[in-house]
Every structure is written in structure tokens, then in C-alpha cells.
């Protein structure tokens with residue numbers, strides 16, 4: 001595999017996890033100094049080129065099975081990296097949460113199929129979220145609507161801050177009757193994720209694209225809330241150590257609640273809680289790519305659960321699921 005964007009905060013965690021698991025990989029990015037240091041530390045080859053450099057992609061993807069793109073914001077890198085994957089016939093993965101990137105991947109479905117490769121955007125958060133949606137949908141007859149509430153515990157790196165702006169700038173997107181619609185205002189909604197009712201804001205995290213792909217359920221709304229730091233904790237960027245917030249926040253868990261409504265009005269709720277911070281993204285991305293490296297993939301645009309089903313969540317460490 002080639003890991004592009006390997007020297008960012010999340011990239012560095014991912015390459016160490018890939019090395020720990022004994023995967024066969026090389027690293028790439030645009031800044032030589034950082035790449036050379038990381039490559040020496042891990043004893044792997046490295047490639048320096050910008051995302052617009054087709055010759056760089058050609059040389060570095062030669063003999064590879066998969067590309068894992070971790071260079072975000074993905075609005076600046078995903079189109080070039082997806083096009084290179086299609087051209088040089090390697091499976092494509094990224095860890096974006098930018099909804100427009102999922103739509104971009106969806107738009108390249110036919111090209112990916114023609115190339116015989118899988119385009120799987122969202123191998124981070126969505127490796128938990130999307131299988132959980134499929135799991136919950138199986139608990140009602142004729143599912144017609146999904147609502148999700150994601151409570152994130154942690155901070156943000158600079159790459160994530162830039163990506164968050166892209167998510168917010170995408171607007172208030174929901175899926176209604178099978179179509180994505182932009183609405184002008186959305187009241188906050190109270191969900192109880194085990195800490196009593198709390199207000200969440202509408203935010204398109206990408207389920208409007210990915211969970212529609214994996215379930216075909218026509219109505220989807222997604223809500224988000226940042227967990228407040230524990231007392232004495234700090235908020236903001238770069239407040240991390242080895243993927244976790246540096247403070248007492250590490251005792252908190254990120255939580256995803258999924259509600260699926262059936263045609264008869266029955267509602268099933270399932271919740272997953274994970275470690276806080278970026279650790280779940282790191283282990284998820286490496287797990288998902290390793291499945292493809294071992295020959296398990298579906299060609300064309302895929303979400304984590306359309307490719308690997310609800311069972312994917314059971315492969316991820318330290319994820320607890322509660323049905324109620």
C-alpha cells in the first residue's frame with residue numbers, strides 16, 4: 001500500500017499502526033524533510049511529490065494494491081488521488097468526513113468499476129458509524145428513516161479544523177425521499193446518549209451519502225455535538241498525545257447513536273461508544289485497508305458497510321454496542 005499524507009498527525013499514527021501490524025507499505029507526501037525522517041524511523045521507502053504530479057503518482061503506485069490518502073483537507077487532495085487510483089488501478093481509501101468528498105467518490109463509480117478498483121472514502125469514523133447504521137436497520141421491518149447523533153470527545157488537529165470548515169460550508173444537508181436536499185434552518189434536537197437529554201445540531205457528516213449507499217433508506221438526518229472537556233481539561237487544537245486528548249478527557253468516550261424508524265412507526269436504537277480522540281480512526285483505517293490488501297473488496301464506489309457489512313464493526317477494537 002502507499003500511504004499519502006503520512007507525516008501529518010493522523011498519518012504518523014497510522015503508519016506506526018500499519019508497521020505494528022506488519023503491513024507492507026511505502027509512504028508519500030509533499031514535504032521531503034518530514035518524509036525522510038519518518039521513512040528512516042520506520043525503514044520504509046518514501047516518495048515526495050505534490051498531489052497534482054501525475055508522474056509522482058505513477059512511480060509511487062507502481063506495484064501497489066491500495067492507496068490510503070490521509071492528506072487533508074481532502075478538498076485539496078482527494079480528486080487528484082482518486083483519479084490517480086483509477087488511472088493506475090489501485091484501490092482508493094481515505095479517512096475524510098467531508099460530505100462533498102463522498103459525493104465526489106460516488107460520481108466516479110463508473111470509472112472505478114471500469115478500472116476494477118474499489119473507491120472507499122470514509123474509512124475513519126465511518127468504519128464504526130456506517131456498520132452501526134446497517135446493524136440498527138436490520139432491527140426494524142421496512143426501515144424508512146435514519147437519524148444519527150454523534151458526540152465527539154477529543155480535540156482537532158489543523159487538518160481537521162480545515163476539514164470541519166468544509167463540512168460546515170457544505171450547508172444543512174439531509175436526505176429526503178432518496179434525494180439530498182439543502183435546508184435553510186434546522187432546530188437543535190435532544191438525544192439521550194446515556195448522559196440525559198442533550199441538544200445536538202444538524203450537521204451532514206456523510207451518512208447522507210454513505211449510509212444511503214449501504215442501506216438505501218430514503219430519509220437521513222445527522223446530528224453532532226462536541227463533548228465539553230472534563231474539569232481541568234483544555235480545548236482546542238494539538239491538545240493530543242498518541243491520538244488521545246492530553247487531559248482527563250481520556251476517561252470520556254465518543255458515542256454514536258443511531259435511530260432507525262420502520263414503515264409501521266417502530267423505532268430501533270443502537271449506540272456505539274469508542275475511545276476518544278483519533279485512535280479509532282487510526283485502527284479503523286488500517287483494518288479496512290488490510291481487508292482489501294487481503295483480497296476482500298467490491299469494485300466501484302463503496303461505503304465501509306456496503307463493502308464489508310455490519311460485521312466490520314466487530315473487527316474493530318474497543319467498540320461497545322448497545323441496543324435499546
Ligand SMILES: NC(=O)c1ccc[n+]([C@@H]2O[C@H](COP(=O)([O-])OP(=O)(O)OC[C@H]3O[C@@H](n4cnc5c(N)ncnc54)[C@H](OP(=O)(O)O)[C@@H]3O)[C@@H](O)[C@H]2O)c1
Pocket residue numbers: 005006007008009010011029030031034050051070071072073074076077095096097124125126157158159160161163164278281
Ligand atoms: N473522519 C475521521 O475519522 C478523521 C479522523 C482524523 C483525521 N481526519 C482527517 O484527516 C485529515 C488529516 O488529519 P491530520 O490530523 O493528519 O492533520 P494534520 O496533522 O494537519 O496533517 C495534514 C497532512 O496533510 C498534508 N496535506 C495537507 N494539504 C495537502 C496538500 N494540498 N497536498 C499534499 N499534502 C497535504 C500535510 O502535509 P504537510 O505536512 O506537507 O503540510 C500533512 O501531512 C484531516 O482532513 C482530518 O479532518 C479524519
